[in-house]
Amino acid sequence: DQQVKQNSPSLSVQEGRISILNCDYTNSMFDYFLWYKKYPAEGPTFLISISSIKDKNEDGRFTVFLNKSAKHLSLHIVPSQPGDSAVYFCAASAAPFGNEKLTFGTGTRLTIIP
Amino acid sequence: GAGVSQSPRYKVAKRGQDVALRCDPISGHVSLFWYQQALGQGPEFLTYFQNEAQLDKSGLPSDRFFAERPEGSVSTLKIQRTQQEDSAVYLCASSTRDRFGTDTQYFGPGTRLTVL
Structure with missing residues (x-):
C-alpha cells in the first residue's frame, strides 16, 4: 500500500506565481519529512525538511507546511522560476531526525510557464 | 569528490547475467x-548500512540481491541472474x-540498469 501519496502527477504554474505541491501520508509513525527535486538523468536533490515537532519550515523561496492531524504536508515555492521545472518527491522517515529509510511518494511534475 | x-x-x-x-x-x-x-515511481528502499554494518535489508526483493560495504566507505550492490x-x-x-542533529540523505546520479 502507498504510505506516502502525491495525488497530482503534474502541475503547471505561471512564472512569478506561487506553486503549491501536496503530499498525504497514512503512517502515523512518520516523524520527519523531506522534499526532493529531480531533474532528468540526475539523482534527487534535497530541498527542505521538517520535523513533526514543527508545523512550518522556511528556506528562501521554499516553505514546507505540516498538518499532523490531517497527515498532510505541502511545499510552497514563491515566486516560481523556470529553473523550478522538475519532478518533486515528498519523502517520510519514521526516525525523529532522519537516519532511517525514506518512503517516497510517486512525484509531481512541476512545469513553470514563462 | 564533493557528492555521491x-x-x-x-x-x-x-x-x-550478474551485475x-x-x-x-x-x-x-x-x-x-x-x-x-x-519508471514513473518514487524511489523504494532496498538496504541500509551504518559504517560496515548492514542494519536493514528488508527492502531487498529477493535473495538474488546482495549488498556490501566492507570497509565502511564504498558499497557494491550485486544482482545475480538478472531478470x-x-x-x-x-x-x-x-x-x-x-550539527542540528538531523540526518539528510544526499543522492548520487543513479545507475540505470536495463535487462534484455
Missing part, C-alpha cells in the same frame, strides 16, 4: 542507503548527523 558518485551510469545486461553496481558516498558519511526507482523486472534506476544515498 555511482558507476556505471548505465548498464545493459542480458537476462541471467555489480558501485557507490562512492560523500567522504565521512556514516550511513549509506540503496534505493530502486522504477527483466530488475530493470530500474538504482540510487545510492549517504548521510551523516549534522
Whole structure:
C-alpha cells in the first residue's frame, strides 16, 4: 500500500506565481519529512525538511507546511522560476531526525510557464 | 569528490547475467542507503548500512540481491541472474548527523540498469 501519496502527477504554474505541491501520508509513525527535486538523468536533490515537532519550515523561496492531524504536508515555492521545472518527491522517515529509510511518494511534475 | 558518485551510469545486461553496481558516498558519511526507482515511481528502499554494518535489508526483493560495504566507505550492490523486472534506476544515498542533529540523505546520479 502507498504510505506516502502525491495525488497530482503534474502541475503547471505561471512564472512569478506561487506553486503549491501536496503530499498525504497514512503512517502515523512518520516523524520527519523531506522534499526532493529531480531533474532528468540526475539523482534527487534535497530541498527542505521538517520535523513533526514543527508545523512550518522556511528556506528562501521554499516553505514546507505540516498538518499532523490531517497527515498532510505541502511545499510552497514563491515566486516560481523556470529553473523550478522538475519532478518533486515528498519523502517520510519514521526516525525523529532522519537516519532511517525514506518512503517516497510517486512525484509531481512541476512545469513553470514563462 | 564533493557528492555521491555511482558507476556505471548505465548498464545493459542480458537476462541471467550478474551485475555489480558501485557507490562512492560523500567522504565521512556514516550511513549509506540503496534505493530502486522504477519508471514513473518514487524511489523504494532496498538496504541500509551504518559504517560496515548492514542494519536493514528488508527492502531487498529477493535473495538474488546482495549488498556490501566492507570497509565502511564504498558499497557494491550485486544482482545475480538478472531478470527483466530488475530493470530500474538504482540510487545510492549517504548521510551523516549534522550539527542540528538531523540526518539528510544526499543522492548520487543513479545507475540505470536495463535487462534484455
